[in-house]
Structure formats: structure tokens, C-alpha cells
Amino acid sequence: MSNYWDKIDKEFLSNWQFSEKHLNDESFNWLIDFIKTSDVESILDVGCGAGALLYKIIQANIHVKYTGIDISKNQIDIAQKAFNEFKDSFHHIDSIENWSEKVDVVVLRHVLAHQDTLEQMQTLLSKSVQLSNKYLVIIFHLNPGSEKILYRASKQWGNAIEQNWTHKELEEPIYSNVPSAKIDKIELPYSGKNKKKDKEIIWLITLQ
Ligand SMILES: C[S@@+](CC[C@H](N)C(=O)[O-])C[C@H]1O[C@@H](n2cnc3c(N)ncnc32)[C@H](O)[C@@H]1O
Numbered sequence: 001m002s003n004y005w006d007k008i009d010k011e012f013l014s015n016w017q018f019s020e021k022h023l024n025d026e027s028f029n030w031l032i033d034f035i036k037t038s039d040v041e042s043i044l045d046v047g048c049g050a051g052a053l054l055y056k057i058i059q060a061n062i063h064v065k066y067t068g069i070d071i072s073k074n075q076i077d078i079a080q081k082a083f084n085e086f087k088d089s090f091h092h093i094d095s096i097e098n099w100s101e102k103v104d105v106v107v108l109r110h111v112l113a114h115q116d117t118l119e120q121m122q123t124l125l126s127k128s129v130q131l132s133n134k135y136l137v138i139i140f141h142l143n144p145g146s147e148k149i150l151y152r153a154s155k156q157w158g159n160a161i162e163q164n165w166t167h168k169e170l171e172e173p174i175y176s177n178v179p180s181a182k183i184d185k186i187e188l189p190y191s192g193k194n195k196k197k198d199k200e201i202i203w204l205i206t207l208q
Contacts, residue, residue, distance in 0.1 A: 023052055026188040027109065027139045027200045032060045034204070040104035040135065041065060046096060046128055047111030051079035054086060067103065069093045096127045106132040109139040112165070121165055126173035129181075129207065136174070136205040174205055182206040 031053065035043070041064060045053050048068025057066055068090045070076050080087040093099055106128045115121035128136055174181050186202040 023056060028056045030188060030202060032056055035062055035064055042103040044103040044106045044131055046106055046108050049075050051083055054083055069099055096124055102131055102133055104133050105135040105137060107137045118169060122173045126177060129174055129177040132207055134207055138203040140201040178207050
């Protein structure tokens with residue numbers, strides 16, 4: 001899994017720059033509205049990649065403490081290069097199990113899809129719940145359990161796509177950490193480049 005990202009990162013590293021085309025997914029607008037209107041002062045972006053969420057936060061002029069962590073060293077290098085002023089906000093991690101700083105909201109955007117096994121997915125989810133004081137936001141490309149297959153994704157990443165996990169398997173690590181957690185499922189119109197095919201789904205998990 002991390003090898004895949006390291007490989008594509010090398011290709012992108014030399015000429016990566018942010019542009020609106022990478023950032024026009026509805027989920028970013030939803031996230032920005034959520035941050036603006038909720039009682040959150042700090043965010044942990046798990047699997048932050050090149051830092052797209054920080055770009056949106058800066059663009060929206062929101063004052064919130066942002067931290068991005070990723071298992072791909074190359075993605076973190078790209079982010080630190082792109083956001084020189086915020087380079088201390090990005091951290092390379094070997095595993096989420098080594099991270100301990102708690103925040104108000106943990107975001108997992110298009111990350112669960114890339115876990116190779118059910119166990120890895122559940123560990124990531126469980127630890128994400130533990131790192132949050134208030135909310136966990138999970139953004140999926142497709143609804144878990146969906147009949148649809150992302151052929152491109154399944155070819156590149158094996159079968160580890162999020163629709164392989166059932167809702168129950170996803171909910172287990174959330175409820176086992178916080179039995180009273182409230183899970184709201186929000187379906188967004190997908191506005192990215194595969195407009196016709198995909199639909200983003202958000203799980204907003206309120207932990208208190
Ligand atoms: C599709 S990218 C999404 C990047 C970013 N969240 C966004 O929305 O633009 C997936 C990222 O998740 C990272 N990732 C995958 N599994 C991870 C894990 N277990 N812990 C932390 N990062 C992970 C990958 O290295 C990659 O940068």
C-alpha cells in the first residue's frame with residue numbers, strides 16, 4: 001500500500017502544484033462549512049496526502065489548528081514544499097499507532113479505501129476515534145457495501161476498496177470505543193472528475 005503511494009509520489013513530486021481541478025470535490029466544500037459552523041479548534045487530517053485540505057482551509061481564511069499525517073514520506077515532502085510556512089504542520093508517520101495528540105476533529109478523506117485488510121482498516125478507524133475529542137469525519141468515494149466497483153482503483157490497489165467493508169465492519173471500531181457515538185450518513189453529489197460515476201458519502205461521527 002505505502003509502496004504504491006511512494007511510486008506515484010515520485011512521478012508527481014517534480015511538478016506537483018495545487019490547482020482547482022484537484023480541489024473541486026463537493027466534500028471539501030462540505031468540510032469547510034462544517035469547520036466554520038462547528039465548535040472545532042483543531043483538526044487532524046489522517047492520510048493528508050499533499051495537503052489539499054489545508055489549501056482549502058487557508059483559502060477560506062479559517063482559523064483552526066491543522067495537523068496532517070501520512071504514511072507516505074513523499075506525500076509529506078510534497079506538502080511541506082507546497083506549504084513552506086506550515087511545514088511543521090505535516091508529519092510522516094510509520095503507523096497511526098505512533099501518533100497521540102488529540103484534536104477536536106479527525107478527518108479521513110479517501111483513506112480507508114487504501115487499507116489492504118479489514119484489520120488495518122479497523123485499526124485506523126479505532127485509533128482515529130481515540131484521537132478525537134469531538135468528531136470524526138470519514139469521506140468515502142462510494143458508499144461502503146456499494147455494488148459498484150471502481151475498476152481503476154481495484155486494478156491499482158488490489159481489492160482494498162472501501163465498498164468491500166460493510167457498514168457493520170466500519171461501525172464496530174467506532175462503537176467499541178464510544179458506545180454512544182452518533183453516526184450520520186450524508187450523500188453528496190460528486191463533482192470531481194468522474195462526475196457521472198462516483199458519489200461521495202460522508203460519515204459524520206459525533207463522539208460526545
Ligand atoms: C487518495 S489519498 C487522499 C489524500 C487526502 N486525504 C485528500 O483528500 O486529498 C490517500 C492518502 O492516504 C495515505 N494513507 C493510506 N493509508 C494510510 C494510513 N494507514 N495511515 C496514514 N496515511 C495513510 C496515503 O499515503 C495517501 O497519501
